[in-house]
Structure formats: structure tokens, C-alpha cells
Amino acid sequence: MDDLIIAGEKFSSRLIMGTGGAPSLEVLDQALEASGTELTTVAMRRLDPRARGSVLDVLHRRGIKVLPNTAGCFTAGDAVLTARLAREALGTNWVKLEVIADERTLLPDPIETFDAAERLVADGFVVLPYIGDDPALARRLELAGCAAVMPLxxxxxxxxxxxxxxxxxxxxxxxxxxxxLDAGVGTASDAALAMELGCDAVLLATAVTRAQRPELMASAMRSAVQAGRAARLAGRIPRRRYAEASSPMSP
Amino acid sequence: MKVMINGVAHEVAEDMTVGQAVRTLTASATGVAVAVNDEVVTRGAWETTALRDSDRVEVLTAVQGG
Structure with missing residues (x-):
């Protein structure tokens, strides 16, 4: 089996889903099922007594592992506190570490992210940091003990x-x-490309939850990730400047 | 005394515990975590942790996101 293994835990699906942006929990539930995902992110927010239904119920019913994120945090301190609250609330030491620099771009802040990663690893967390497409930072986070890296x-x-x-x-x-690969995926070919480039998995939310037909797009993403992974393993042909005949040239 | 619960000021009894503060919002503690003044208060300590004047209580749960 070609399993994805993160921190010793096996996943047969290489599509990690987010839950943001879905118009309802029903739509989300159908999309998650169609995606075949086994690992899905949630955010931590102030409890709203008026809220009806919970995203956690949806994930538990489907047997999907919960991956809390630290979305909305701008500093390492905020992110560490949010991760600890998520561990207490959800009973998991896994965290998708997300420390953003500003609201306009939502780009990750590398300095705060690295600081938080070191503190969370020291506190026993399985840390999956969201980062820019920076090879040097990815390497440093791995050396700091992160269980995966999630470039955008x-x-x-x-x-x-x-x-x-x-x-x-x-x-x-x-x-x-x-x-x-985390963030930026718009359609199935983006997810396939990420896998062809050698990524071990793809995390996406908006591309599915805000698609006109979320369930159908979730199914497309599932196929795209599988196809991209297979193409990576198969080994693509080199790109050539000119044609190379595929039929014999001699008469 | 006055405490802040999820950003809203409440006038409460002097001996209010973290557990009582949580119950002003929800009867179910499943999937809920609490910080007082930016420090996590573990579930086991809710009933024995008394609040003090001006404490900031944050009661969080998981929502759609990411």
C-alpha cells in the first residue's frame, strides 16, 4: 500500500481537507465523504451558544481525524495558546500551525511560525506548519522537529x-x-500538479467548499490527487524541445 | 466582581468558578477548552479554580475553518 505516513500514523488518502467556507454542515458532510479524506482541519473560536450542530460531530460520524489549526493567530504566543486550547478541547496533540503576517495576503509569518514551532515541539505537539514556498525555512522547520511541512x-x-x-x-x-501542499488550489489540475511535483499530500478547502457543486469538486480532487501521485510514481518523460517520433521512421 | 467571558463583561458572585463560567454559555463540555488570562485551565480543574476580579475567561470550541 502507498500510504501517507505522518508522525507514524498511516493515511490511505493523500487529500487533506479544510472545513472553512461550506454553506452548511450538510454540504460539508457530503463533500467530505466524496473527497475520501481521513484528516481534516478545524479552527478554534469562541463558543457561540446560538450555534446549531458542530463540525466535530460531522467529522466523528465519518471517522475523520481532526486536525486543529491556529488560523487567525498573528503571533507565536497566540498560536501556542490556541494549540494548547485545541489539545485540551479535542484531545489531540496534532496541530496545523498557522501564523499569518497580515489580513490582506494571509501569508504566513516565517519568524513567528518558527518560534511557535520550536515551542510546540518542545511541548510535545505534532506540528505541521503552514509556510511560504521557501526551501530554507522548510528545512529549518524539519530540523526543529516538525512532523511535516506545508508550503503554499x-x-x-x-x-x-x-x-x-x-x-x-x-x-x-x-x-x-x-x-x-497547502493553500492556493483552485481546481483539480492544481492538485494533480502538486502531487506530480512530488508532494506527499494536498490540503485544500475553498476550492471544494465554494465550488458551485462542492460534492462533485471533492470527487474531482480525490481523483486528481490519486492521478498526480500515480504519475509521480510512474516517472514522467523528460520535456523535449523537438518531436521524438513514436512510430518507426523507416518505411 | 466583574469578569470578562468571551469578551462580554459579567457581574458575578465572588466565588464563581471556571466551571460556572462555562455553564453560562453551554451545558455540554464536550469539545470545549478554557483559558483564563491566556493560561489554559484543564477540564479537571474547572470546578476548583475560582475566578478573581477582572479575569478574562475565554471559552473556545472547534468551528469550520482551514
Whole structure:
């Protein structure tokens, strides 16, 4: 079996889902099922007594492992506290570490992210940091004890795809932990490309939850990740400047 | 005394515990975590941890995101 292994835990699906942006829990539930995902992110927010239904119930019913994130945090201190609250609330020491620099780009802040990663690893967390497509930072986070690295393809929710395939390849080449392409995926070919570049998994949310037909797009993403993974393992032909005949040239 | 619970000021009894503060919002403690003044208070300590004047209580749970 070609399992994805993160921190010793096996997943047969290489598609990690987010839950943000779905118009309802019903739509989310159908999309998650169609995606085949086994690992899905949630955010931590103030409890709203008026809220009806819980995303946790949806995930538990489907047997999907919960991956809390630290979305909305701007400093290492905020992120560490949020991770600890998530561990207490959800009973998991896994965290998708997300420390953003500003609200306009939602790009990750590398300094705060690294600081938080070191503190969380020391506190026994399985840390999956969201980062820019920076090979040097990815390497440093791995050496700091992170269980995976999650470089972006493009800004969160932008749907711009993988803007810097070369950097993603460089991260993959050097990584000894899983590389999960996170953010920027707009459609199925983006997810397939990420896998063809050698990523171990893809994390996406908006591309599915805000698609016109979320369930159908989830199914497309599932196929794309599988196809991209298979193509990576198969080994693509080199790109050539000119034609190479596929039929015999002699009469 | 006055405490802040999820950003809202409440006038409460002097001996209010973290557990009582949580119950002003929800009867179910499943999937819920609490910080007082930016420090996590573990579930086992909710009923024995008394609040003090001006404490900031944050009661969090998981929502759709990421």
C-alpha cells in the first residue's frame, strides 16, 4: 500500500481537507465523504451558544481525524495558546500551525511560525506548519522537529494554483518529512500538479467548499490527487524541445 | 466582581468558578477548552479554580475553518 505516513500514523488518502467556507454542515458532510479524506482541519473560536450542530460531530460520524489549526493567530504566543486550547478541547496533540503576517495576503509569518514551532515541539505537539514556498525555512522547520511541512501553492482562498513549482520541487527534494501542499488550489489540475511535483499530500478547502457543486469538486480532487501521485510514481518523460517520433521512421 | 467571558463583561458572585463560567454559555463540555488570562485551565480543574476580579475567561470550541 502507498500510504501517507505522518508522525507514524498511516493515511490511505493523500487529500487533506479544510472545513472553512461550506454553506452548511450538510454540504460539508457530503463533500467530505466524496473527497475520501481521513484528516481534516478545524479552527478554534469562541463558543457561540446560538450555534446549531458542530463540525466535530460531522467529522466523528465519518471517522475523520481532526486536525486543529491556529488560523487567525498573528503571533507565536497566540498560536501556542490556541494549540494548547485545541489539545485540551479535542484531545489531540496534532496541530496545523498557522501564523499569518497580515489580513490582506494571509501569508504566513516565517519568524513567528518558527518560534511557535520550536515551542510546540518542545511541548510535545505534532506540528505541521503552514509556510511560504521557501526551501530554507522548510528545512529549518524539519530540523526543529516538525512532523511535516506545508508550503503554499498560492495565497489562501486565491485559487491561483501552484505559482512556484520550482520551489515546491526544491522543498520536496530536500525534505525528510512529508510535504503537504497547502493553500492556493483552485481546481483539480492544481492538485494533480502538486502531487506530480512530488508532494506527499494536498490540503485544500475553498476550492471544494465554494465550488458551485462542492460534492462533485471533492470527487474531482480525490481523483486528481490519486492521478498526480500515480504519475509521480510512474516517472514522467523528460520535456523535449523537438518531436521524438513514436512510430518507426523507416518505411 | 466583574469578569470578562468571551469578551462580554459579567457581574458575578465572588466565588464563581471556571466551571460556572462555562455553564453560562453551554451545558455540554464536550469539545470545549478554557483559558483564563491566556493560561489554559484543564477540564479537571474547572470546578476548583475560582475566578478573581477582572479575569478574562475565554471559552473556545472547534468551528469550520482551514
Amino acid at each position: 501553492g498560492a495565497p489562501i482562498g486565491s485559487g491561483l494554483g501552484v505559482r512556484n513549482p520550482h520551489s515546491i520541487e526544491l522543498i520536496v527534494e530536500a525534505a525528510g518529512v512529508p510535504v503537504i
